[in-house]
Amino acid sequence: MRKLSVFIGALLAVHVALLFVHPAGAAVPTVRDGLDIGVVFDLGGRGDKSFNDGAYIGAERAAKQLGARIRYVEPGEGSDREAGLRLLAAEGMKLVIGVGFIFTDDLTALAQEYPGVAFAGVDFAVTVGADGNPEPPPNNLAALKFREEQGSFLVGAIAALVGNSKKVGFVGGMDSPLIHKFEAGYRAGVKEVCPECEVLVQYAGVTPDAFRNPGRGKELALSQYQQGVNVIYHASGSTGLGVFEAARTMNKLAIGVDADQYHEAPGHVLTSMVKRVDNAVFDAILRVKEHRFAGGIYNFGLAEDGVGYVYDEHNRALIPDDVRARVEALKAEIIAGRIAVPSSR
């Protein structure tokens, strides 16, 4: 008994002593008067090399260039999403950003409750009213949406031009309208430069698990490569890691999605259709700083640099100059509105 009391007492003493330690550079709760921005990540959280990391990069850039002070919240479970948003709104942040469509309901409710705070939702799911028109979000809530079909169109053109085959491949994650958007744009891009080309389309499944099934991704990709496909575009989350694996095994090419995925399989990643979540987040913070934030639906397409494809020192060797020129011309056409890219199949 005595031993135990001594043990507990000693630990308590250590604990109390440590309470008074103040390391240099420790965060001190700040007074809210500057450009205070709150960001709540999706459950996947930081380190997903896509979406959440994109938002993080954008916010960090705003911290550097605009002097914004950013507070991040990483929810641990479903009810933490609302709790995180609420925590930040109650602290008087100038702007609170929810990263992911899953925040849609919570953002809408909180925007009404805190009319003095600006809110933004990345990939916010705009509801369609009974009349078929989208219902505008509250006027302090910005819905940041992306025209994934436009970026997919361009990588479709690259796939067809570089592939040197009459067949190109597509591997989707969950068979759902969101991914059909990628497929439709890609298909249109392929047909634009190669009307006689065939697009092989396969989905990994019908549940969200289809976004995290690399085994299935590899299986689908191998079968497509064996049918004579040379380039596969994947829009399938971590299922795509299997597609890259297959590309490496078969010595073929794959196209990444959301972020630059070159490093997943160096030499086998033709390009990536990047979704510039960072730009959208930075843009929203900039609007707040310049006092021109307004609610509504913001679409980030090629014109806004919200989507695009990767062309840098890593993959320059894979994309010939004439292909690059052709794709840039297509991009200009889309921005000018002379090509309309379909967003559903």
Place this chain on the structure above:
Amino acid sequence: MTTNARTRTLIEESVLPPLVALVVALVAGDLLIMAYGQSPGVVWRTLLEGTWGNSYGFGQVLYKATTLTCTGLAVAVGLRAGLFNIGAEGQLAAGGFGAGLAGLLLPGGTPAVIAIPVCVFAAVAAGGAVGSVPGILRARFGAHEVIVTIMLNFIVLALLNYLVSAKLHVPETLHTPEIHAGAVPRLSAAFAAFHGSAANWTIVIVLLAAALLWWFLFRTRAGYELRAVGLQPAAAEYAGIRGGRVWFNALVTSGALAGLGGINFVLGYKHYYEDGFTGGAGFLGIAVALIGRNNPVGVVFAALFFATLSQGGLAINAMVPKQIVEVLQGIVIIAVAAAVPEVRRLLRQSVSKRKPA
């Protein structure tokens, strides 16, 4: 040993391990926080202020503790019968789905006095139905409940995922439409201070369930039989208790209790079933039962503790990564697991030393 000394030992044995675990976790937390370049004093204070220090935070703690109490009770009742139910995650989800489905099927204006009991019953029945599978397999065929309950998690979660995403969901979301009836009012409706927090009257239902379970375990014959089978199945069998039936009942009760937790989110908070709402609360129930020493009263306090850590993690997220809280949870669990036998040994020593005198 006098009765007095025995009560004292009993209290020491049940209070000391969590106390040891707590101080170990506090010091480990201090070190982690300092390793991250922050001040332990400031971080702990922020954690307390964000949870018990304001009514919103406290409401969130109550909300989270409600679900954790249910899953903790579920695991505890299993362990009392000598069964390790790892299926609380799936049972919790099934309960939530059952409640949501009942709420959707009921017509709009159904009065709450009818609708709430119906939805609660649906949750309990759904959880109990999932629990009956390992129950039957254990009682009839002797299939090990650990394997069955783990595997059943995958099956149940996949099935619910399919039902929601293929049949019932609102487009572009992962949840069903809102229930028509059976919503449990939030605490903020009665106490304005809780405004914004998800805490709701489900907590009363759950506390009632905890009290009932305590009464059942320690004051009824069936509860005595359950504990007897848990302590020594062969001896219980010899004494005329039918082990198979007790196992079946224990696993169904366990599933039903986990299922009851589903109403907290579905009827009390969002008013719809959302895929993945459980968020690991079923698995955390194992830790809650462990810290609560498989006693319903202990489970309630353990649930409050873990809920505080979880909500506090959000409050301190600006200073330290949320993983620190997860590491702390792990340390508490390991410390309790290690402290229980260690504390008992040390206490025995001191008792035997006392004796000759």
